[in-house]
Structures are given as C-alpha cells and as structure tokens.
Amino acid sequence: MDSVWIDGVPSPAACLTGEAEADVAVVGAGITGAVTALRLAEAGLKVAVLEARSAGEGNTGRSTGNLYATVSTGLATLRDKWDDEEARLATAARAAAIDWIEETANRLGIDCGLRRVPLHQCVLNAGSTAHEQLRREHEAAEALGLPAEWGDAVPGWPLSPAAVHTLSRQAHFNPYRFVAGLMAALRERGVALYEHSRVVDIDASEGLVITREGRVRARHIVLATHTPAGFNALQAEMEVYREYGVAAPLEGEGPSDASVWVKDGKHSVRTHEQGGRRYIVMVGEKHKTGEGDEHADYFGRLRDFGRRHFRLGEFTHAWSAQQYTSGDGLPYIGRSAHDNVLIATGMGADGLTWGTVAGAVIERLVKGDEDALTRLLTPRRFTPVKSAKSFVAENTTVTKHMVGDRVEALRSDEGLADVPLGGGRVLRLDGETCAVHRTRDGRYVALSPVCPHMGCHVKWNQSEQSWDCPCHGSRFDTEGQVIEGPALTGLERRQVNR
Numbered sequence: 001m002d003s004v005w006i007d008g009v010p011s012p013a014a015c016l017t018g019e020a021e022a023d024v025a026v027v028g029a030g031i032t033g034a035v036t037a038l039r040l041a042e043a044g045l046k047v048a049v050l051e052a053r054s055a056g057e058g059n060t061g062r063s064t065g066n067l068y069a070t071v072s073t074g075l076a077t078l079r080d081k082w083d084d085e086e087a088r089l090a091t092a093a094r095a096a097a098i099d100w101i102e103e104t105a106n107r108l109g110i111d112c113g114l115r116r117v118p119l120h121q122c123v124l125n126a127g128s129t130a131h132e133q134l135r136r137e138h139e140a141a142e143a144l145g146l147p148a149e150w151g152d153a154v155p156g157w158p159l160s161p162a163a164v165h166t167l168s169r170q171a172h173f174n175p176y177r178f179v180a181g182l183m184a185a186l187r188e189r190g191v192a193l194y195e196h197s198r199v200v201d202i203d204a205s206e207g208l209v210i211t212r213e214g215r216v217r218a219r220h221i222v223l224a225t226h227t228p229a230g231f232n233a234l235q236a237e238m239e240v241y242r243e244y245g246v247a248a249p250l251e252g253e254g255p256s257d258a259s260v261w262v263k264d265g266k267h268s269v270r271t272h273e274q275g276g277r278r279y280i281v282m283v284g285e286k287h288k289t290g291e292g293d294e295h296a297d298y299f300g301r302l303r304d305f306g307r308r309h310f311r312l313g314e315f316t317h318a319w320s321a322q323q324y325t326s327g328d329g330l331p332y333i334g335r336s337a338h339d340n341v342l343i344a345t346g347m348g349a350d351g352l353t354w355g356t357v358a359g360a361v362i363e364r365l366v367k368g369d370e371d372a373l374t375r376l377l378t379p380r381r382f383t384p385v386k387s388a389k390s391f392v393a394e395n396t397t398v399t400k401h402m403v404g405d406r407v408e409a410l411r412s413d414e415g416l417a418d419v420p421l422g423g424g425r426v427l428r429l430d431g432e433t434c435a436v437h438r439t440r441d442g443r444y445v446a447l448s449p450v451c452p453h454m455g456c457h458v459k460w461n462q463s464e465q466s467w468d469c470p471c472h473g474s475r476f477d478t479e480g481q482v483i484e485g486p487a488l489t490g491l492e493r494r495q496v497n498r
C-alpha cells in the first residue's frame with residue numbers, strides 16, 4: 001500500500017551520465033523543484049532538473065494535497081512572532097500561490113482534480129485548550145483579512161463539533177499529478193530532466209552538482225530537496241517530524257467536498273475523487289523522526305478514527321512522510337551562505353503552497369530582484385528571539401542523541417538473538433556498535449549506526465522498516481541506502497560474524 005496520490009502517472013526521464021551545463025541546476029523534483037524549474041524555463045533560462053528518485057514521489061506525493069492561505073501551526077502563533085504586516089505578506093503570498101497553481105493547471109491542461117473547497121478547522125470537545133486556541137485562531141484570521149466564519153457545524157459532515165472556524169475558497173488537489181503535469185510541460189520546453197540521479201556532492205565555488213555518474217555545471221544551484229542536501233547551519237534550527245496517512249473509499253453518498261482539521265485530535269481529513277470513486281483521506285499521528293514508539297500502530301489509529309466517523313470500504317492506501325518546521329514559523333527560502341546556492345526548507349506541513357511561493361521567490365532572486373517577500377523569507381535572517389525555543393529544543397534533541405544513544409548502546413547487553421524477525425536493534429557486536437536488521441526470513445543485515453550527515457546514531461523505525469536519524473531526519477533503507485534527508489551518502493556496511 002502506498003500514497004493515494006501516486007497512481008501510476010508515468011514520468012520517465014533518463015539518469016544523468018557525463019557532463020552538462022545549465023544556467024540553473026534544480027536539485028529535487030517535488031513541487032518546489034518543479035514549480036521553480038517551470039518558472040525559470042518560462043523566463044528564458046536554461047534549466048536542468050536532477051531528481052534522486054522519480055518526480056513527485058518525495059513528500060509532495062505523500063502529503064494531504066490541501067492548499068490554504070493560512071498556516072497549520074496557526075496564524076495566532078505567527079502573529080505572536082511576527083507583526084501583522086509581515087503575517088499579511090506571508091498569507092497574501094500563499095493565497096497568490098494557490099491562484100498560480102489553479103491558473104497553471106488550467107493553462108497546461110493538468111488533470112490534478114483541483115477544487116476550491118472550504119477549509120474547516122474544528123474542535124470536538126467544548127471548553128478544551130484547543131477550543132480556546134481555535135477562537136484565537138479565528139480572531140487572527142479576521143485581523144489579517146482572511147475570509148473567515150465562525151460556527152458550530154461542518155456542513156454535510158458527520159461530525160458534531162463544539163466550534164468551527166472556516167476559511168472559504170481554499171483548495172485541494174492531487175499534488176503528484178500536478179507535479180507530473182509540470183514535468184511534462186518542462187519536457188515540452190526542452191528542459192533537461194534527470195531522474196534516479198542522486199546528487200552526492202555539491203561544489204558551490206565551482207558551481208557543480210555531482211552525481212555518481214555525471215555532473216552539471218550551473219551559474220545557480222537550487223536545492224529543492226526539502227531539507228538542504230548536505231550540511232547547512234539551518235538544520236540546527238529545524239525540528240523534524242514524521243506523519244502518517246490512510247485512505248479508504250466512501251460507501252454511500254459521504255460528506256460534501258471539503259478539507260477539515262480536527263484540532264483536538266490533530267487529524268487532517270479531506271474528500272478526494274479518483275477513478276469514479278470518492279475517498280476519505282486522513283493524515284495525523286505525528287511524532288519526531290527517530291522517536292516513534294516501536295509498538296504504536298499509527299495507521300491503525302487513523303483507520304479507527306475514520307471508521308468511527310464515516311461509512312467506509314476497505315482501506316486501500318497507507319503512507320507516511322516527513323516535515324521540517326522552522327524556528328520562527330516561516331520557511332527559509334532564498335540564498336544560502338553561498339550566493340549561487342538557493343534553498344527552500346522549513347515549510348512544515350504547509351509546503352505545497354510554500355513550495356509554490358518558493359518558485360516565485362527563487363525566480364525573482366535569480367533575476368537579481370529583491371522585494372519585501374524575498375527579504376522576509378531569506379534563510380539569512382537572524383531571528384534569535386522568535387526561534388529561541390525551537391533552537392534550544394532542537395539542539396537538546398541533537399545532544400541527547402549524539403551522546404545518549406552512544407551510552408545506551410554501550411550499556412546494552414542485547415545480542416543478535418534479541419533482534420526480532422522484521423525488526424532492528426543497535427547492538428555491540430565484537431566490540432563494534434552496529435545497526436542490525438533481521439529480515440523476515442531470518443537474514444541479518446548489519447550497518448554502521450553513524451549517520452554520515454553529522455554523526456548521530458540512527459534508530460530503528462518499525463512501521464516503515466527504516467533506520468532514521470533523530471538529529472536531522474536522514475533516513476536509510478535496510479540496506480543502508482539514503483531514502484531522504486540531508487545525508488548525501490548511505491550507512492556503511494558491517495560484517496556479521498555468527
């Protein structure tokens with residue numbers, strides 16, 4: 001089972017071999033990379049896109065597909081950190097990005113099921129902290145001029161909320177199909193597209209992005225890799241989370257088209273139509289990457305929530321994805337420490353819209369323009385007061401895992417026999433610390449537990465059968481290959497002597 005959005009739309013592109021040149025090398029073909037590449041190509045620049053896997057199959061193809069002018073951490077929180085002029089600039093940029101997606105889908109004939117729908121944020125329990133926060137959220141939206149209404153029902157939905165804050169004319173779509181459509185448009189415009197081409201090194205001073213089999217020389221490099229590939233000081237300011245999604249077809253008529261956030265359960269729910277069937281899509285059960293509970297059934301909890309509220313057929317899809325939240329509530333989009341390397345990260349659970357904003361911001365910067373928005377979102381901003389809690393929290397996480405996990409491994413007296421079938425453990429074997437996975441047919445695969453990004457120890461992720469780094473979110477498959485995150489290379493193989 002995988003994401004409901006990745007439904008076999010093909011976008012085959014060759015792997016990069018040899019040398020190529022471009023004005024701009026865009027690394028990563030999620031929504032950020034695809035939008036950026038299209039905008040730059042349509043502005044007349046020579047663009048090359050390098051994607052480690054297939055376009056859209058990163059977090060974009062594993063999101064909820066909601067588009068909204070607000071932010072999921074709340075406008076009230078944003079107003080606590082930024083003044084109203086800055087918050088208005090952010091929400092206006094997000095609203096404009098949704099319009100751009102709609103216009104672009106229409107102009108290019110992309111069949112991505114985009115619909116204008118209300119976004120209802122509700123609480124099911126009266127008098128809770130979440131109820132009070134929702135009231136503040138409504139006031140913040142009104143103060144910033146968003147189309148907000150307050151009520152006590154989600155029309156056409158089988159929920160009995162205590163309070164509902166609604167934003168009209170937001171949208172939802174199939175994000176994977178949108179990216180697949182952008183890739184087709186890029187191909188038609190002669191853009192060089194390379195898939196299965198993981199960038200393993202970046203030489204900013206030479207303007208080079210390097211894969212195992214080739215390299216691209218470019219005047220500008222855009223790291224549209226969700227978190228910057230390789231080391232970046234901003235990684236110390238971001239928190240990294242995993243979140244889960246499930247989908248099932250609706251039986252009977254089902255609720256009206258809408259996106260709904262149940263704030264006291266922290267679930268995001270929406271309708272979706274595909275192949276003549278209507279589905280309910282549910283996302284939630286967030287936890288810090290590398291800190292999940294091995295025994296928790298995150299998918300099961302989402303399914304239970306769905307069955308409690310809707311008449312559903314068999315669950316057809318289940319997936320998970322990652323998010324990086326910034327320290328001060330706004331994403332980091334723009335020039336990195338190197339003038340010729342641009343990044344877009346820290347977009348939290350709002351990156352379909354922020355990634356689209358990033359395309360516009362990066363186009364402006366590449367053309368040599370600046371404005372209030374590029375200045376607001378610059379990764380070079382220094383916001384210690386706004387970010388303080390997150391910075392301290394995140395570096396407590398890093399210290400805990402860098403030091404604590406090593407001590408824990410040294411103290412552990414577990415051996416190979418303690419690794420369950422289909423499970424993983426970090427163990428001491430012949431005096432060496434190893435990350436050991438035991439396959440379902442009993443074979444042991446031992447790897448170095450040291451994440452090549454910054455040296456933290458990886459943790460076993462039972463739900464997703466992967467090794468996850470709790471420090472900055474790098475993830476590796478059971479063979480040690482990079483799945484995602486800032487690490488450029490995989491975990492080293494270790495010998496198991498039995």
Ligand SMILES: Cc1cc2nc3c(=O)[nH]c(=O)nc-3n(C[C@H](O)[C@H](O)[C@H](O)COP(=O)(O)OP(=O)(O)OC[C@H]3O[C@@H](n4cnc5c(N)ncnc54)[C@H](O)[C@@H]3O)c2cc1C
Pocket residue numbers: 027028029030031032033050051052053054055056057058059060061062063064065066067197198199200224225226229242243244245283284320321322323344347348349350351352353354355484485488
């Ligand atoms: C469960 C969940 C639900 C979400 N729902 C929503 C939502 O409804 N609305 C919303 O706005 N946001 C949502 N988000 C957030 C959103 O999914 C992301 O912020 C957004 O997809 C980021 O897009 P991106 O293009 O920057 O990253 P990605 O889509 O992850 O694309 C990055 C690409 O870079 C490639 N890459 C990485 N490293 C390399 C390398 N070294 N070389 C080459 N290529 C590389 C990856 O393979 C990937 O394809 C959700 C997040 C989660 C976790």
